[in-house]
Amino acid sequence: MQIIAMDAYLSTTLRQPLSFVTPAPSFSQSRLDKGRPVSMTVATTAALGDVPPSVKSATATFVHGSTPRSCAADLRLGAPATPSSPCSAASYGLTAAAPSSLDDEMADAFATPPPTTRIGTAVATSSVRGTLNPLILDSSPSNGRLPSKKAKTKANDAMPLTPPLTPPYEQHPSLLPAAELPTSPSPPPRPITVSGRALQHHRLHPLFASTYTLCEELGSGGFGFVVRAERNVDSLSVAVKFIERAKIPSHAWVKSRSWGDTPGLTQPTGPKLIPMEAFVLRSIRHDGVVRFMDLFEDERYFYLVMEHHGSPWQIPDKHAPAEVDSVSPSPVSVAMSPTISSTWPRIAPGQQQTLTPTSSPTMSASTLPSPSSPTPKLLSPPRPAPMERRSSCDLFECIEAYSRFDEATAKYVFAQIVEIVYALGQMGICHRDIKDENLAIDAKFRVKLIDFGSAVIFDPRQPSPFYQRFHGTQSFAAAEILCGEPYQAPPSEVWSLGVLLSILCTGECPFADAEAAKVGRLSRPKVRVSPEIDHLMRACLEVDVAKRITVSQIRRHPWLSSFFSR
Numbered sequence: 001m002q003i004i005a006m007d008a009y010l011s012t013t014l015r016q017p018l019s020f021v022t023p024a025p026s027f028s029q030s031r032l033d034k035g036r037p038v039s040m041t042v043a044t045t046a047a048l049g050d051v052p053p054s055v056k057s058a059t060a061t062f063v064h065g066s067t068p069r070s071c072a073a074d075l076r077l078g079a080p081a082t083p084s085s086p087c088s089a090a091s092y093g094l095t096a097a098a099p100s101s102l103d104d105e106m107a108d109a110f111a112t113p114p115p116t117t118r119i120g121t122a123v124a125t126s127s128v129r130g131t132l133n134p135l136i137l138d139s140s141p142s143n144g145r146l147p148s149k150k151a152k153t154k155a156n157d158a159m160p161l162t163p164p165l166t167p168p169y170e171q172h173p174s175l176l177p178a179a180e181l182p183t184s185p186s187p188p189p190r191p192i193t194v195s196g197r198a199l200q201h202h203r204l205h206p207l208f209a210s211t212y213t214l215c216e217e218l219g220s221g222g223f224g225f226v227v228r229a230e231r232n233v234d235s236l237s238v239a240v241k242f243i244e245r246a247k248i249p250s251h252a253w254v255k256s257r258s259w260g261d262t263p264g265l266t267q268p269t270g271p272k273l274i275p276m277e278a279f280v281l282r283s284i285r286h287d288g289v290v291r292f293m294d295l296f297e298d299e300r301y302f303y304l305v306m307e308h309h310g311s312p313w314q315i316p317d318k319h320a321p322a323e324v325d326s327v328s329p330s331p332v333s334v335a336m337s338p339t340i341s342s343t344w345p346r347i348a349p350g351q352q353q354t355l356t357p358t359s360s361p362t363m364s365a366s367t368l369p370s371p372s373s374p375t376p377k378l379l380s381p382p383r384p385a386p387m388e389r390r391s392s393c394d395l396f397e398c399i400e401a402y403s404r405f406d407e408a409t410a411k412y413v414f415a416q417i418v419e420i421v422y423a424l425g426q427m428g429i430c431h432r433d434i435k436d437e438n439l440a441i442d443a444k445f446r447v448k449l450i451d452f453g454s455a456v457i458f459d460p461r462q463p464s465p466f467y468q469r470f471h472g473t474q475s476f477a478a479a480e481i482l483c484g485e486p487y488q489a490p491p492s493e494v495w496s497l498g499v500l501l502s503i504l505c506t507g508e509c510p511f512a513d514a515e516a517a518k519v520g521r522l523s524r525p526k527v528r529v530s531p532e533i534d535h536l537m538r539a540c541l542e543v544d545v546a547k548r549i550t551v552s553q554i555r556r557h558p559w560l561s562s563f564f565s566r
């Protein structure tokens with residue numbers, strides 16, 4: 001068990017390079033992988049260490065919320081660290097190389113819950129999805145396209161989650177909720193969400209319960225689930241991530257002295273054990289990152305209260321005026337359709353393009369909550385049960401709604417993400433799981449990064465440490481990670497940016513499968529992109545780490561430089 005003592009580290013302005021967080025490599029399958037050929041043998045069963053085989057076999061069937069998002073398989077990389085790398089002395093994953101002054105704190109780390117990895121959640125949610133081979137993630141071919149809404153509907157059917165109550169019911173009587181069908185004698189019991197199931201008999205922290213009212217579920221994943229809540233005093237909308245203690249891997253705990261003034265924590269006085277995710281989020285102040293607000297704990301969960309960002313993604317009503325940001329106009333904007341182009345945020349003349357609408361209009365307006373959702377401000381019970389599932393506000397949903405972005409929108413979104421990654425890098429923080437699912441986006445295409453469960457902190461003035469374990473997502477993983485080599489976080493993050501750029505501009509992953517990614521064999525995109533985008537994408541997806549573009553260079557790339565020089 002390794003607990004990281006961080007306060008001294010941060011207060012000494014990151015003097016030492018820390019290679020203490022070396023999470024287990026996780027070849028996760030993003031929602032983007034769904035329906036795309038992903039065939040990849042990542043490790044032998046033996047390499048999975050002491051994870052029981054039953055757990056391993058469940059990992060490939062992971063279902064994330066109402067949508068299969070990530071098939072997480074925590075795997076050890078095959079290759080050992082090079083002798084010269086900062087983590088060469090580290091055994092796989094759980095070794096901390098914290099500054100020696102912190103050793104005392106680390107030594108008396110008290111026992112934490114048994115470290116289960118994200119695999120654990122997969123076990124809990126996998127049964128309805130059938131069984132896949134855990135080591136060969138192989139899904140049916142669909143030419144690298146984004147998963148269709150149809151596929152998502154199927155996923156919803158498979159999961160006992162609240163079905164989306166999507167208008168227009170008039171055109172689709174078959175979509176009427178059962179309770180409204182005249183032929184239905186008695187309505188079936190309302191399906192319950194992941195959070196509803198988990199919390200309906202759970203006694204919430206009293207201070208939390210009196211401060212917030214839980215509303216709809218925003219998502220669920222490897223560590224727990226995320227629920228929207230409202231602060232009772234002013235109805236401020238917040239996102240609360242319930243992180244299951246038992247699912248926090250041993251390396252993702254931080255021992256910290258600076259949480260003494262957090263009333264939601266019930267640990268005795270002295271240093272507190274905090275999930276790395278909460279620790280990192282609290283130390284970041286950036287417009288492109290959701291703001292940390294509070295932390296509570298009980299015997300089962302940490303409740304990470306943070307800024308709620310984003311709009312439930314849907315195709316805007318073509319005849320309704322779109323929102324315009326009157327306070328801070330977007331540098332670029334989008335014409336959703338010719339009908340509303342004048343009301344949607346403006347772009348430079350001649351740049352307007354129409355976004356490609358999604359294939360399934362019936363699923364497009366999936367704005368939840370349902371009519372039954374208005375949340376009473378009650379302290380007891382503090383939440384409606386079962387909670388409704390609300391459509392996600394992340395970039396994955398946004399892209400899925402539009403298939404792909406026009407160049408101006410892609411540039412606006414991508415530039416923001418680059419800026420966030422750059423700013424975090426300056427602070428010595430790498431997110432390590434940059435992907436569309438981890439970017440909340442609002443109706444004005446402003447993005448904020450979420451989910452710092454895989455983040456690492458290092459000294460930005462030192463050469464970045466090498467890591468052996470990877471907790472990110474397979475389709476966004478850099479070639480060196482897929483090849484099982486020790487990797488540095490900043491260049492591997494640039495690779496993820498390249499994948500994201502491809503998805504933004506073409507709606508497709510740039511590689512057919514992991515084997516292609518390992519050697520940098522790009523697929524021919526169905527949509528032609530401009531030579532500048534193509535150049536930037538290739539520079540990010542350079543297999544040779546030494547030749548790969550850096551985040552600073554991305555900011556100066558001709559395609560983006562105009563954005564950053566304004």
Ligand SMILES: Nc1ncnc2c1ncn2[C@@H]1O[C@H](COP(=O)(O)OP(=O)(O)OP(=O)(O)O)[C@@H](O)[C@H]1O
Pocket residue numbers: 064069070218219220221222223224225226239241290306307308309310392393394437438440450451452453
């Ligand atoms: N602050 C937020 N504002 C808006 N939506 C959010 C916020 N935090 C999380 N969500 C929604 O909840 C989903 C799950 O959140 P998150 O990725 O943090 O959970 P997770 O359990 O770590 O998932 P995973 O295991 O896939 O990483 C997100 O994809 C997003 O749609």
